[in-house]
Amino acid sequence: MLDRAPAGTSVKDEAARRVRFRGAGFVPASSRFGGWIALALVIAIWQAAGSTGLVNPLFLPAPSAIARAIYQLAVSGALWQHLSASLLRIGVGWLLGTAAGVVVGFAIGLSRLARSVGITFISALFPIPKIALLPLLILWLGIGEEPKIATIALGVFFSTAISVYSGVDAVPRNLIRMAQSFNVPFATIVRKVIWPGALPAILAGFRITASVALLLVVSAEMIGAQYGIGAFVLQAGNLMQTDQLLAGVVILSVFGLAVGKVIGWLETRLLHWR
Amino acid sequence: MDLISNHISHRFGDLAVLDDVSFTVSAGEVVAIVGPSGCGKSTLLSILGGLLQPTSGAPELRGSPPADSLNPLTFVFQDFALLPWATVEENVEFSLLHTPLSATQRRALVEDALRRTGLTDFRKTYPKQLSGGMRQRVGISRALAVRPAILLMDEPLSALDSQTRELLMEDFVRLLADGGMGAVYVTHNLEEAARLADRIVVLSRRPGRIREVVSVPMTRAERGEIAAREKLLALQNQIWSLIRNEAIDAEREVQHA
Numbered sequence: 001m002l003d004r005a006p007a008g009t010s011v012k013d014e015a016a017r018r019v020r021f022r023g024a025g026f027v028p029a030s031s032r033f034g035g036w037i038a039l040a041l042v043i044a045i046w047q048a049a050g051s052t053g054l055v056n057p058l059f060l061p062a063p064s065a066i067a068r069a070i071y072q073l074a075v076s077g078a079l080w081q082h083l084s085a086s087l088l089r090i091g092v093g094w095l096l097g098t099a100a101g102v103v104v105g106f107a108i109g110l111s112r113l114a115r116s117v118g119i120t121f122i123s124a125l126f127p128i129p130k131i132a133l134l135p136l137l138i139l140w141l142g143i144g145e146e147p148k149i150a151t152i153a154l155g156v157f158f159s160t161a162i163s164v165y166s167g168v169d170a171v172p173r174n175l176i177r178m179a180q181s182f183n184v185p186f187a188t189i190v191r192k193v194i195w196p197g198a199l200p201a202i203l204a205g206f207r208i209t210a211s212v213a214l215l216l217v218v219s220a221e222m223i224g225a226q227y228g229i230g231a232f233v234l235q236a237g238n239l240m241q242t243d244q245l246l247a248g249v250v251i252l253s254v255f256g257l258a259v260g261k262v263i264g265w266l267e268t269r270l271l272h273w274r
Numbered sequence: 275m276d277l278i279s280n281h282i283s284h285r286f287g288d289l290a291v292l293d294d295v296s297f298t299v300s301a302g303e304v305v306a307i308v309g310p311s312g313c314g315k316s317t318l319l320s321i322l323g324g325l326l327q328p329t330s331g332a333p334e335l336r337g338s339p340p341a342d343s344l345n346p347l348t349f350v351f352q353d354f355a356l357l358p359w360a361t362v363e364e365n366v367e368f369s370l371l372h373t374p375l376s377a378t379q380r381r382a383l384v385e386d387a388l389r390r391t392g393l394t395d396f397r398k399t400y401p402k403q404l405s406g407g408m409r410q411r412v413g414i415s416r417a418l419a420v421r422p423a424i425l426l427m428d429e430p431l432s433a434l435d436s437q438t439r440e441l442l443m444e445d446f447v448r449l450l451a452d453g454g455m456g457a458v459y460v461t462h463n464l465e466e467a468a469r470l471a472d473r474i475v476v477l478s479r480r481p482g483r484i485r486e487v488v489s490v491p492m493t494r495a496e497r498g499e500i501a502a503r504e505k506l507l508a509l510q511n512q513i514w515s516l517i518r519n520e521a522i523d524a525e526r527e528v529q530h531a
């Protein structure tokens with residue numbers, strides 16, 4: 001039982017003090033323009049350092065030189081040649097890896113047998129850097145697009161499978177029980193409860209797999225390709241054309257940003273209920 | 275249609291939760307199940323509704339449900355169990371999607387259920403936009419849409435504030451007024467049990483056994499009258515005296531768990 005605390009002495013005669021506010025901080029809000037201003041500032045300082053000769057342009061070309069290089073690449077058609085090769089590899093590899101990852105992830109999330117087998121294999125194979133398998137894949141699939149696409153697909157597959165079965169696991173059990181209590185068939189529960197419930201995790205997984213695909217395409221192209229952004233960057237580095245090299249890096253960065261925006265748009269469209 | 279708890283016992287591993295629980299819910303009857311925390315009330319309801327396999331004994335049905343019943347045993351959940359990505363009307367319609375009804379028939383049932391729960395104006399709203407009370411109304415609406423013979427209600431008001439509880443309790447009284455639909459109402463709130471039930475099954479501390487079955491000697495309509503309050507209070511006190519000591523023990527046990 002709860003006991004009363006002993007009564008304190010009367011303080012009616014004392015002057016009242018204001019209670020000190022202690023609730024400040026720990027609520028970081030991002031400013032709308034802060035990021036852009038900071039970026040512009042860094043580019044301006046970088047440009048100034050390049051223009052005044054403070055930094056050797058061989059090691060770090062000024063932003064204007066990089067912009068010029070991108071423009072020349074675009075005008076000459078080389079940009080599209082390299083970019084289209086990379087996009088094709090990323091697109092096909094990502095789609096194949098994602099399709100297989102979603103199927104396997106759902107199987108692991110829904111079936112006891114698939115879970116026991118699948119998690120063992122995924123745990124064993126996921127940590128392997130997929131680029132290390134490229135020589136083996138070249139041996140199996142020949143020199144061409146296939147081993148590069150397969151490397152990307154493998155990298156995407158494991159991350160997708162993990163995010164999908166984690167998403168399926170995270171679907172609130174009470175929703176599944178609710179559906180069962182109305183005798184809703186298994187396939188409808190998967191389609192109407194588990195799929196939308198797992199979608200936030202699946203889309204979060206897409207963000208990761210998009211960067212995995214980008215990383216692997218560049219690595220694969222650096223190892224064995226004539227065209228592609230990775231091959232272009234490597235070639236520029238070998239020729240000490242640092243403006244071209246950084247032009248390739250900027251293009252990769254823009255590509256990564258664009259993919260992030262697309263996934264963000266998908267999240268807004270599909271997860272508006274959150 | 276009667277629902278029978280036929281010698282139901284249940285264990286979770288080494289933990290005995292229910293021990294030989296037998297009672298019958300007759301057609302149109304409202305039976306409340308009360309007892310100390312952890313006595314297996316919700317477990318019993320899950321077993322009765324076919325969501326959990328008992329270790330021994332079985333839930334049974336006797337007689338036929340009403341011809342228009344699409345899901346004779348229908349749950350109303352404590353946490354509402356609404357699909358957050360679906361609007362109010364989609365949540366209600368969810369319970370009908372797999373039935374052989376046409377889209378027009380489904381729409382008519384959804385309309386009727388929304389109207390009976392006062393949700394018609396909120397049909398396009400998402401659960402996150404609703405208050406707790408309104409969310410539970412969606413849960414009730416979804417249950418009504420399938421025309422249940424017996425509602426299985428697992429502490430349906432415990433997640434709500436007292437004012438909302440009072441309003442929903444009035445709704446329950448109205449819904450169950452004509453005796454066309456029975457209910458098993460699990461609660462730890464003795465006032466709710468006394469307001470709603472025809473009989474109150476009092477379970478003992480874990481493993482839950484039936485300690486007593488108390489009949490409420492008034493119609494639900496009479497219970498709303500001021501003159502009935504004293505009698506209801508006496509009934510609550512009688513039930514509380516049955517479970518008080520065990521409730522104290524159960525609370526300490528939970529704290530030390």
